[in-house]
Every structure is written in C-alpha cells, then in structure tokens.
Amino acid sequence: MKILYGVQGTGNGHLSRARVMARAFEHSTHQVDFFFSGRPAAGFFDMQAFGEYRLARGLTFASAAGRIRPWRTLTQNLPPHWWQEIRELDLSGYDLVLNDFEPVSAWAARRQGVPCIGISHQAALRFDVPKVGNTWFNERLLEYFAPVDLALGCHWHHFGFPLLPPFVDVAEVSEEHGHDILVYLPFESASDIVSLLSPFDKFRFLVYHASAAPAGLPSHILWHGFCREGFRRHLAGAGGVVANAGFELASEALCLGKKLLVKPLLGQFEQLSNVAALQLLGAAHSMMRLSPEVLKGWLKSANPAPVRYPSVGDALVQWLGAGEWQRNKEAAALGLSRDLWQQVALPDTWR
Numbered sequence: 037m038k039i040l041y042g043v044q045g046t047g048n049g050h051l052s053r054a055r056v057m058a059r060a061f062e063h064s065t066h067q068v069d070f071f072f073s074g075r076p077a078a079g080f081f082d083m084q085a086f087g088e089y090r091l092a093r094g095l096t097f098a099s100a101a102g103r104i105r106p107w108r109t110l111t112q113n114l115p116p117h118w119w120q121e122i123r124e125l126d127l128s129g130y131d132l133v134l135n136d137f138e139p140v141s142a143w144a145a146r147r148q149g150v151p152c153i154g155i156s157h158q159a160a161l162r163f164d165v166p167k168v169g170n171t172w173f174n175e176r177l178l179e180y181f182a183p184v185d186l187a188l189g190c191h192w193h194h195f196g197f198p199l200l201p202p203f204v205d206v207a208e209v210s211e212e213h214g215h216d217i218l219v220y221l222p223f224e225s226a227s228d229i230v231s232l233l234s235p236f237d238k239f240r241f242l243v244y245h246a247s248a249a250p251a252g253l254p255s256h257i258l259w260h261g262f263c264r265e266g267f268r269r270h271l272a273g274a275g276g277v278v279a280n281a282g283f284e285l286a287s288e289a290l291c292l293g294k295k296l297l298v299k300p301l302l303g304q305f306e307q308l309s310n311v312a313a314l315q316l317l318g319a320a321h322s323m324m325r326l327s328p329e330v331l332k333g334w335l336k337s338a339n340p341a342p343v344r345y346p347s348v349g350d351a352l353v354q355w356l357g358a359g360e361w362q363r364n365k366e367a368a369a370l371g372l373s374r375d376l377w378q379q380v381a382l383p384d385t386w387r
Contacts, residue, residue, distance in 0.1 A: 037066050037131040037356070038066070038067045038129060039067065040069050041057065041133075042182075043138050044156075045072045045080065045094070046074040049284030052205065052288075053156075053284060054086070056203040056349040063350075064353050064357060066356070068134075069089070071138065072090070072092070073092040073093060073139070081262065092140045094138065094139055123144075125140055125144040127145060127148045131150075132152070133152040134154075134155060135153065135154045135182055139181055146183055151185055152183075152185050153187075153188060154182065154186065155190070155203075156182075156187075156189065156190070157189065157284075158182075159190075160197075162178055163189065163197040165191060165199075165313060167305075167309040167312065168309050169309070170309075185365065188200055190202050190348070191313070192287065193313070193317060193382065194377050197373075198366075199373055200348055201346060202291070203287075204288055204291045207268040207271070209272045209292060210272070210273075212272075212275060213274065215240055216270070217242065217335075218242050218270050218274040218276070218277045219233065219243040221279065222245065227250055228326055230254070233257050236332070241256060242274065243258065245261075275339065276294055276335070278298075278299075279298055280300060281307035281311050281314075286310065290342070290343045291343055293339055293340055293343075294339060295337055295338065296320035297321045297323065297334045298310070298323075299323050317386050318385050321333075343380070343381075343382070343383065346376055346380065355372050
C-alpha cells in the first residue's frame with residue numbers, strides 16, 4: 037500500500053508516536069510519506085526518521101502562562117490558509133491516509149474519498165473514558181478537527197472499550213538515580229519553574245525547556261534545550277518525572293516505572309481528562325498550579341512497578357497489511373484491541 041501519514045506537530049507526543057510507527061513501517065512493504073502541520077518548520081527537530089517529509093501550516097492552539105488562550109487560538113487560525121492547503125494536497129495514488137489528529141490530510145482525504153484511519157490519544161476521548169471539562173464544543177472538535185473513517189484511540193487502560201495501548205519507545209534503564217528528577221513543563225515560564233524547584237536542593241532537577249536558562253540558576257537545577265536523545269537518556273535514569281499532562285511522556289513514565297507528577301495545561305480538555313484518568317488509576321500525583329507543597333510530598337513517594345506495554349506499532353502495521361479493516365472496520369479494530377491488551381499485565385489496582 038501507498039500511505040500518507042498525517043501528524044499533528046503541535047505536541048511532541050504526536051511526533052513520538054510517529055517515530056514508533058516509522059520504525060515499524062521500515063520492516064514492511066508499505067510505501068509511507070509523512071506530512072506534518074501545526075508548528076513552524078524551524079520548530080521541528082530530530083526528523084531523520086521521516087525521510088523527505090512535507091509540511092503545512094495547519095491549525096494549532098495558543099497558550100501562555102500554563103493556560104490555553106481561546107481568543108488568540110481563534111484569531112491565529114482565522115485566515116483561510118488551511119482550506120487552501122486542503123485543496124492543494126493531492127492524494128491521488130494513495131491507498132490510505134493514516135492520521136494522528138492532523139486536520140489538513142484528514143479533510144483532504146474526506147474531500148477526495150480516500151480511506152482515512154485515525155490513530156491518536158484524542159480518538160480515545162470519543163469513548164466514555166474518564167473526562168473532565170467536556171462540552172458540546174469539545175465533542176464537535178474531536179469529531180471534526182481531523183475527521184476519519186475509523187478512529188483507533190490509545191490510552192493507558194482500555195476502560196472496557198476497543199482502544200489500543202500506548203505507542204511507547206523508551207531507552208533501557210541501565211542505572212537509576214533516585215534523586216534525579218526530569219522536569220518537562222513547556223507551557224510554564226522559566227522563572228516560575230525555577231521558583232518551584234529552588235527550595236529542594238537535596239534533589240537534582242533536569243529541566244527541558246525552550247527558553248534560555250534564567251540568570252543565577254541554582255546549581256541543583258540543570259537546564260537543557262530540547263534534545264531527543266538526551267531527554268530519553270535522562271528519562272531512563274531519573275527517579276521521577278514532573279511534567280504537563282500530555283499523553284506520551286506519561287505513557288513512557290508508566291512503562292519505565294517512574295513516579296509521575298503532572299500539571300495540566302489549564303483550559304485544555306485532553307490534559308484535564310488525562311489527569312482524571314491517572315488519578316482514577318492511582319498512577320500519578322497532580323497539581324493544578326505549580327505548588328511547592330505538592331512537589332514536597334510527591335518527592336517522598338515511592339516509584340510504581342513498570343507497566344509493560346506491547347509493541348503496538350508493529351502490530352498495527354501487520355493489521356493494516358492483513359486488510360481486514362477494508363471489509364469490517366469495527367470488527368477488525370475490536371480484534372486488534374483485544375489481541376494487544378491480552379499481552380498487558382495491568383497492575384492489580386487498575387482493575
């Protein structure tokens with residue numbers, strides 16, 4: 037098959053899932069072209085896995101100070117550029133569009149009658165999984181932002197629905213340093229992060245952030261610009277993770293058995309719902325604001341046992357090649373979900 041793989045570039049989680057799939061496709065006979073939108077070209081990094089990929093502007097969300105800014109989001113997406121991008125994306129010759137919440141390729145597939153399968157965490161939120169802040173608008177957004185013919189959602193637990201486990205790729209843990217804490221809070225200001233971490237000089241905080249390190253940084257806070265391999269290495273060796281409530285990094289922390297403290301992007305339905313799911317499972321601590329009191333208590337907590345998820349990317353590529361989805365999409369999705377979850381030993385407390 038010839039496949040166009042559309043990926044939402046706004047969050048690094050979509051890119052992480054696409055990298056897992058890119059490696060899985062390397063061992064298949066499918067021809068795959070990658071298409072990204074949602075951030076400026078200069079904002080993409082470590083893209084070697086995707087070959088000669090294509091970019092579009094697409095749609096994205098605006099945030100500041102740890103909160104979604106609805107008016108700025110609306111005004112920056114008002115120009116009609118993305119309708120033009122939809123019309124200009126020629127899908128002739130493609131047998132299938134795979135889509136990770138990317139609007140241009142999804143709408144182009146609908147317009148041109150090309151089959152489109154969505155694989156994303158957002159697709160899981162179409163089901164009655166734990167959700168917070170759900171509204172009529174959010175329901176329509178999940179359905180129409182990047183419309184697909186079949187939505188394969190992934191989540192930490194199946195919650196009784198035909199979902200897939202997370203697409204996880206982590207570095208092997210060769211040595212763990214319990215007092216090293218990985219910090220990834222991209223929507224918070226650098227000064228606010230330093231204020232949160234400064235009192236806890238018995239720990240070493242490995243901070244990844246797009247902003248430059250503030251002046252006078254305490255010696256126990258090590259500041260890094262984003263580097264995928266460095267991030268993977270520090271994640272594997274850290275004793276815990278402080279992060280926003282995005283799906284992929286939390287998945288990696290669960291897989292590695294790292295204790296997790298999440299602070300959601302306020303106003304972001306997906307991240308608020310992720311907090312609800314993690315709390316229901318007892319899989320993480322959370323804070324709605326940057327709270328030294330919450331951080332102090334969390335630093336004393338123990339690490340959980342790792343959750344071993346299967347190789348979802350390889351299974352999905354085989355599933356696509358078998359072609360059963362072309363005959364009965366819902367039954368094929370249910371079978372794939374059942375086969376994958378049978379390979380997962382969920383913690384007793386999650387059941």
